[in-house]
Every structure is written in structure tokens, then in C-alpha cells.
Amino acid sequence: MINRQIVLASHPQGVPLPSDFACVEAAVPSPSTGQMLVRNLYFSLEAAIRGWLDGKANYFEPIPLGGAIRGPSVAQIIESKLDGFEVGDIIFGLHHWEDYSLSDANTVLLSKLSPKAGIPLSYYSGGLGGSGQTAYVGLHEIGKIAPSDTVVISAAAGATGSMACQIAKLCGCRVVGIVGSDEKARLITNTLGADAAVNYKAVDDLAQAVAAACPEGVDVYFDNVGGRTLDAVLTCMNAFGRVIGCGMISDYNDPDNPTPIYNLWKIVEKELTMRGFLLYSYMDKVPEAMEQLHAWVEQGEITVLENITEGLPNAGRAYSDMMKGATVGKNLVRVDTEHDAC
Ligand SMILES: NC(=O)c1ccc[n+]([C@@H]2O[C@H](COP(=O)([O-])OP(=O)(O)OC[C@H]3O[C@@H](n4cnc5c(N)ncnc54)[C@H](OP(=O)(O)O)[C@@H]3O)[C@@H](O)[C@H]2O)c1
Numbered sequence: 001m002i003n004r005q006i007v008l009a010s011h012p013q014g015v016p017l018p019s020d021f022a023c024v025e026a027a028v029p030s031p032s033t034g035q036m037l038v039r040n041l042y043f044s045l046e047a048a049i050r051g052w053l054d055g056k057a058n059y060f061e062p063i064p065l066g067g068a069i070r071g072p073s074v075a076q077i078i079e080s081k082l083d084g085f086e087v088g089d090i091i092f093g094l095h096h097w098e099d100y101s102l103s104d105a106n107t108v109l110l111s112k113l114s115p116k117a118g119i120p121l122s123y124y125s126g127g128l129g130g131s132g133q134t135a136y137v138g139l140h141e142i143g144k145i146a147p148s149d150t151v152v153i154s155a156a157a158g159a160t161g162s163m164a165c166q167i168a169k170l171c172g173c174r175v176v177g178i179v180g181s182d183e184k185a186r187l188i189t190n191t192l193g194a195d196a197a198v199n200y201k202a203v204d205d206l207a208q209a210v211a212a213a214c215p216e217g218v219d220v221y222f223d224n225v226g227g228r229t230l231d232a233v234l235t236c237m238n239a240f241g242r243v244i245g246c247g248m249i250s251d252y253n254d255p256d257n258p259t260p261i262y263n264l265w266k267i268v269e270k271e272l273t274m275r276g277f278l279l280y281s282y283m284d285k286v287p288e289a290m291e292q293l294h295a296w297v298e299q300g301e302i303t304v305l306e307n308i309t310e311g312l313p314n315a316g317r318a319y320s321d322m323m324k325g326a327t328v329g330k331n332l333v334r335v336d337t338e339h340d341a342c
Contacts, residue, residue, distance in 0.1 A: 001028045001100070002099070002340075002341055003026045003027060003028045003029070003098055004098060004099050004312055004313065004341070004342050005026050005068045005096065005098040006021050006022070006315045006316060007067060007068050007069065008020065008053060008063050008066065008067055009022040011054055011055055012053055014254060016050065016320050017320055018316045018317040019316075020053070020320075021316025022316075023342035025342055028100045029100065031080070031081050031082075034082055035102050035103065036077050036081065036104070037079040037101075037103075038076060038077050038078065038091060038093075038095070038101050038102075038103050039075060039076050039099065040101060041074050042074045042125040042334055042335070043071050043072070043073045043125070044072045044126060044331075045315070045318060045319050045322050045333065046072065046130070047247055047252060048247070049069065049070065050253065052069075053069075056255075068097060068098055069097040069315070070094060071096070072092065072095070072130060073093070073095045073101070074090060074091075074113065074121060074129070075090070075095060075101065075103070076089070076090055077090075084112075090112070090113045090121070090124075091103065091111065091112055092124060093107040094108035094109050097333075098312075099335060122306055122308060122332055122334070126304060126306060126330030127159075127306075131160045131330055132163045132293045132304075133279055133289045133290070133293070136163070136289035136292065136293060137279060137289060138164065138246050138277060139151070139167055141285060142245075143244045144220075144242060145168060145173055146173075147171060148172060149220050150173065150174045150176065150214050151164075151168040151219065151222060152176045152177075152214065152221045152236070153176070153221075153222040154177075154200075154221075154225040154230075155179070155249060156177025156179050156184070156188050156194065156197070157184035157187055157188055157305075157329070158329070159305075159329060161177065162188070162192055162305045163293075163304075165177055166296075166301075166303070167293075167296075169192075169193045170301055174214075175193070175195055176194065176196045176214055177189075177194045177196075177198070178197075178225075179198070179200070180199065180201050181201065182199055182202065184197075184328060185198070187305075191305075192305075196213040207235045210232055211235075211236050216238075217236060219238050220242045220243075221234075221237065221241070222244045222246060223243055223245055223246055223247070223248070224246050226247070227248065227259035228250070230261060234263040234264070234272075239270050239271055240271050240272070241272050241273075242274075242275075245277065246277070249323075304330070305329025308332045308334050309333045310336060311333070311336045312333060314333065315333045318333055
């Protein structure tokens with residue numbers, strides 16, 4: 001058996017290029033006591049991975065040159081020496097971009113999945129995985145959304161944003177999405193139920209455009225992008241508004257030059273709460289999120305948007321496309337189980 005791995009070939013300069021990644025072949029590892037060998041099926045492409053490619057400390061260790069890229073996957077156990085995990089079980093956890101990984105009780109985000117009949121397995125990497133859970137936990141635990149709140153969501157056609165739009169709408173909020181194209185604007189209003197959309201690339205004054213789309217002001221801002229979008233939305237917040245610090249993707253490709261934020265005074269003036277969060281600190285909230293998300297998906301209340309790239313060797317290209325903003329929905333790589341070498 002060949003274990004193909006996607007490794008870091010060079011530190012990206014700006015948006016990652018497919019050539020920053022390389023496919024190499026390694027031995028299939030053997031599990032020791034307390035470990036299991038899993039076959040990766042779907043990799044979830046995460047914006048956060050970008051922060052691990054620069055060789056600098058982030059909230060995880062940086063990935064060294066030549067090291068396998070770290071990323072969450074849905075995987076199937078093919079050998080187990082870990083109590084409670086059986087051969088054939090489907091799990092989720094932070095592994096490496098490779099065919100076969102070792103996993104154990106300390107694997108970040110490790111959970112055993114109980115995929116429901118009729119629901120595509122891929123959903124457990126996105127809408128019913130980290131993206132949906134992040135959207136749900138962020139809106140409820142940090143944003144404290146209430147019916148009739150006006151909720152603004154950036155990167156609203158993306159994995160997290162598309163779920164946040166629909167969850168906020170189902171909770172009775174007025175939803176305004178900020179996106180990077182007119183096509184994405186149409187998608188979030190026509191398919192995801194957003195009440196309005198702002199294409200930040202097509203307006204001269206983003207603050208004015210957000211204000212026009214939110215005549216009653218903004219109660220909750222679900223921030224996926226930071227930078228000038230955050231700066232603009234701060235000027236539109238209502239008193240006692242909440243800013244959910246989910247991510248700041250607009251600075252990920254150039255982390256040494258973060259965009260200045262000029263409107264922080266609004267936090268005082270409007271008595272705002274701005275709070276960041278990482279999903280893995282809220283794992284106790286995930287069962288509730290999963291129950292509700294499953295119900296909505298099964299009832300057809302939520303559309304899970306996916307962009308699936310076929311084949312592990314194409315993971316680098318898929319990641320580059322995602323970080324360019326060229327895609328919508330959850331970006332996944334389906335690992336080709338029938339293959340030759342790299
Ligand atoms: N806190 C947590 O636990 C947690 C968990 C998961 C994800 N996140 C964060 O959530 C955010 C979204 O991640 P995701 O995985 O769901 O990715 P995603 O939204 O599916 O994909 C990234 C999107 O970001 C937008 N974008 C890229 N560069 C941008 C820029 N310079 N300015 C504005 N928008 C830009 C693009 O959409 P446009 O075309 O609309 O610009 C792109 O499609 C990221 O910041 C990520 O770090 C946080």
C-alpha cells in the first residue's frame with residue numbers, strides 16, 4: 001500500500017500556489033497500542049491552514065517545509081488498538097493530507113460519527129462538520145442572536161458564512177451577507193435566504209453600502225474576514241451590538257501587514273462586545289448544534305453548498321482556489337481510493 005502525502009514544498013508568498021504543495025510517497029504507518037490506522041475519505045479545506053504555512057507560531061505548530069499538511073478529515077478506521085473505536089467506524093479528526101493516518105485519543109477534534117442514511121458523508125466535513133458547527137456556536141454562544149436582530153455575515157457564500165446565513169435566518173434574524181462577486185450575492189439571496197447582499201468588490205464605500213442594506217443598524221456581525229470589512233461594519237453597529245470574531249481571512253495571505261482598524265472607538269461609543277472564539281473550545285456545544293443542524297438538513301431547511309475536488313494530488317490546487325475566493329460553499333477533497341503513485 002502506498003501512502004501518498006501532500007507536503008509543504010515552499011512557504012507561500014501571498015495567496016498559496018499549487019506549486020507550494022507537493023505529493024510524495026511514504027510508508028503506511030502501523031498503529032501502536034492506543035492508536036488506530038484510518039483511511040482518509042474527505043479532507044476539509046480550512047482557511048486556518050494558511051496560518052500554519054508561514055513557518056511561524058500560530059495557535060498550532062507551524063508545518064515545516066517537507067512536512068505533511070495538517071487538516072481535518074472524515075476517515076474510516078481500518079485497524080484499531082484504541083478502546084471504543086472499531087474497524088469500520090467513521091471518525092472525524094485533525095489528520096494530515098495523506099491516504100492513511102494514525103489517530104489516537106489526543107487527536108484534535110476527534111469524534112466518532114454516526115452518519116445518517118440519506119445524508120452524504122461529505123456533509124460531515126462541512127455543513128454538518130466544523131463549518132456548520134462554527135456557524136451555530138458563533139451565532140448562539142458569542143453573538144447571542146435573538147429573533148429580529150439584524151445579522152451581517154462576511155464571506156457569506158463560503159463554508160462557514162453560507163451556514164451562518166441560513167442558521168441566522170432560521171432563528172428569525174434579518175440577514176445581510178457581504179461577498180466578493182455579484183454571482184455570490186445572487187446565490188446568498190436566491191438560495192440561502194439572505195435578505196440583502198453587498199458585493200464588497202463593487203462598492204466605493206463599504207460602510208455606506210452596509211448601512212444602506214441595514215436601515216435599522218447592525219445588532220450582530222459574524223466576522224469571517226477582518227480588515228477593511230470589519231472596519232466598515234463597526235461604523236454600522238447598534239448600541240450593545242456583538243461582533244463575533246470567527247476569522248480574519250483578509251489578512252491571512254499577508255500576515256506581516258495586517259490591515260489597520262480605524263474604527264475601534266465604536267466599541268466604546270456603542271458599548272459593543274467583540275469576542276473571538278475557536279470551535280474546539282466549545283466541543284460541549286457540538287452535540288446540540290449537530291442535533292439541530294441534522295434536523296434542518298433533513299427537513300430541507302438548509303442547503304449545504306459544497307465544492308468537491310476529486311483526488312488527493314489536487315488538494316494544493318483546490319486550496320489555492322479557495323484562498324483566492326474563486327469558490328463557493330465548503331471546499332472538500334475526496335481522496336481517490338483507487339490510485340497509483342503520486
Ligand atoms: N473560529 C473558528 O473556530 C473557525 C472555524 C472555521 C473557520 N473559521 C474562519 O472562518 C472564516 C471562513 O473560513 P471558511 O473555511 O468557511 O472559508 P470560506 O469562507 O469557504 O472561503 C474563504 C472565502 O473568504 C473570502 N475571502 C478571501 N479573501 C478575502 C479577502 N481578502 N477579503 C474578504 N474576503 C475574502 C472569499 O469569499 P469572497 O469571494 O466573498 O471574498 C472566500 O471564498 C475564516 O476566517 C476562518 O479562519 C474559524
